[in-house]
Amino acid sequence: MKLVIQGKNIEITDSLREYVTSKIEKAVSHYQSLTTEVDVHLSVAKNPRVNSKQTAEVTIYVNGSIVRAEEGSESLYASIDLVADKISRQLRKYKEKRQAQSQAPVKTVEVLSDQPVASDLLQDRSPILPSQVLRTKYFAMPPMTTQEALEQLELVDHDFYMFLNSETGEINVIYERNHGGYGVIQPRKGNGHTNGKNVKTAHYEQNGNGYSDQSVPVAEVISHA
Template identity: 65%
Template sequence: MKLVIQGKNIDITDAIREYVTQKIEKAVSHFQNLTMEVDVNLSVSRNPRITTNQSAEVTIYANGTVIRAQESSESMYASVDLVADKIARQLRKYKEKRNSKKAQTKVEAGTILEEAPVTEDLIGDRTAQLPPEVVRTKYFAMPPMTPEDALEQLKLVDHDFYMFCNAVTGEINVIYERNHGGYGIIQPRQPSGSNGNGNGHHSNGKVERMSSIHKA
């Protein structure tokens, strides 16, 4: 397992590095077969109005799935403790759902399922050209998935939204948590002259949406 520790507005001392390594390795010890890489980002906010200004963020790349957790407190060591516990719960939930899906999947005799390869080098020789306001860039694999799978991924990354490649349409979609409950999906508009009318509607006048996805 590859463990990368980075810091923002904080000096990563040997003591902090050793503590993070110990806590994170313990948290993922039962999931070594799933975990490929673990990125840990420690940061301290310079805003004096924020009392819980010391944050620990853990991102795990597990067989093409991204699992993320973040916690903040007044102490970096406490934040590391909290995020280690949280990422362990996230991994346990992911493993349980993964095993459940395997048990429910029935493959007909003679059928061979071939997984699309996911490249390990997500950046390649690209150089990000970003506006000065953008302070961080993330690259991640985007294997095709259903909206239902994207919803599960959204819950794992602990974000308000998740971008994915729709396995049905081949388009890039965004699933997000709505302020008033439930989840929504953002899809590209159909160009004029296609099946849609350019306003996000199909020719039958109905808006395409994920009515079956609700907040658990």
């Protein structure tokens, strides 16, 4: 397992590196076969008088998916403890879902050929960025269903997740709604149509058995967000 530790506004001392390594290795010890790389990012606010928060962020690459967790407190070591516990729970959740899927009855579906993902999305071009950039990320976006995107959202510890919808071939965003459940934002073309089809947004509400799927218009979902 590859472990990368980076710091912002802080020096990664030997004692700090050893502490992070011991905590993260313990957190992923039962998932070593799934884990390919672990990135740890530690940051401290530039002005402690304004913001005393010290943050630990962990990103783990597992079998083509990403599991992420972030925690912050007034103590960097406390933040590391918190994020280690959180990433362990996220990994357990990921493993349980994969085991449940592997044990589920096999359905007869159309088999699609795997499309290779370009290793260099920029090719020979240089990225042109705005003059003010907080943070920019480039990542592969393999096609997935809305349900698979929902599972990814629960693993990355964000309130939204952008994905390539395998059913429509369009970029969608799934997000947590303020009043519970999830919504999906889809592009609209013309008078409420996209590619000749009515645009609808999946609204997911959690129930005892997981999530129920109810299709509602885009405008309705956004207005309730």
